[in-house]
Amino acid sequence: MPRTRVKICGLTREEDVRAAVQAGADALGFVFYPPSPRHVTAAQAGALIAAMPPFVTAVALFVNATVEEVVAVAKVAPFTLLQFHGDESAAECAAIAAAVGRPFMRVFRMRADTSAADLLEYEHQYRAASPLFSSLLLDTYVDAYGGAGKVFDWSLIPKELAPRVVLSGGLSVSNATDAVASVRPYAVDISSGVEQQKGIKDARKIADFVNAVRAADATIESDNSHESSS
Ligand SMILES: O=C(O)c1ccccc1N[C@@H]1O[C@H](COP(=O)(O)O)[C@@H](O)[C@H]1O
Numbered sequence: 001m002p003r004t005r006v007k008i009c010g011l012t013r014e015e016d017v018r019a020a021v022q023a024g025a026d027a028l029g030f031v032f033y034p035p036s037p038r039h040v041t042a043a044q045a046g047a048l049i050a051a052m053p054p055f056v057t058a059v060a061l062f063v064n065a066t067v068e069e070v071v072a073v074a075k076v077a078p079f080t081l082l083q084f085h086g087d088e089s090a091a092e093c094a095a096i097a098a099a100v101g102r103p104f105m106r107v108f109r110m111r112a113d114t115s116a117a118d119l120l121e122y123e124h125q126y127r128a129a130s131p132l133f134s135s136l137l138l139d140t141y142v143d144a145y146g147g148a149g150k151v152f153d154w155s156l157i158p159k160e161l162a163p164r165v166v167l168s169g170g171l172s173v174s175n176a177t178d179a180v181a182s183v184r185p186y187a188v189d190i191s192s193g194v195e196q197q198k199g200i201k202d203a204r205k206i207a208d209f210v211n212a213v214r215a216a217d218a219t220i221e222s223d224n225s226h227e228s229s230s
Pocket of ligand 1: 009010029031033036037038039061063085137139145146147148149150168169170171189190191192193
């Protein structure tokens with residue numbers, strides 16, 4: 001079983017970038033949504049991305065941005081993956097991703113009545129719209145766009161979809177093991193759960209979260225090898 005990838009989102013400071021890389025994060029997210037307390041300018045993100053080593057993915061998060069806005073950011077901040085976290089249609093995601101030549105993740109905001117069919121249909125729609133579609137990212141529906149620290153009912157995720165989704169929404173060190181063990185997603189994404197205050201990360205919480213995910217992976221691996229040898 002491949003290990004669960006970890007994305008730490010909403011970085012605004014170089015020391016937080018270093019802490020996340022040191023902890024073993026696979027991807028770091030930068031928020032280009034001005035109302036967010038985690039918002040960074042293109043120039044700030046450019047400097048933060050310059051502090052990242054190779055093989056760690058820089059993710060640019062947008063909420064209802066225009067093609068021109070994303071192109072302008074891409075000229076200054078060399079991100080490798082887009083995250084559309086607003087109300088962008090499949091055609092809008094496809095057009096923006098094509099304009100900057102980067103793959104994209106698309107959020108699906110989970111409600112209590114979301115069905116497996118809703119999710120699979122949504123994924124199909126975005127995948128069909130663009131070869132640059134990478135994956136769905138599942139977050140909790142709240143009356144705001146994200147970074148709200150709210151968990152949704154993970155049992156709503158269809159088993160066949162789980163291995164290719166990015167799970168987010170209210171993750172923390174206290175539910176990381178349960179999230180990985182019960183959902184088995186491709187990746188987990190966390191923002192507020194590893195903060196001291198909004199936009200300011202906590203190096204200890206980041207390390208504890210990454211370690212909890214790795215420990216959950218190790219338990220699954222060990223259970224699998226016991227099952228296959230018995
Ligand atoms: O982090 C933000 O400020 C943000 C703003 C607007 C849209 C999305 C945002 N973050 C994303 O929200 C989810 C959940 O975050 P949390 O762990 O519950 O705080 C995550 O995917 C972030 O990338």
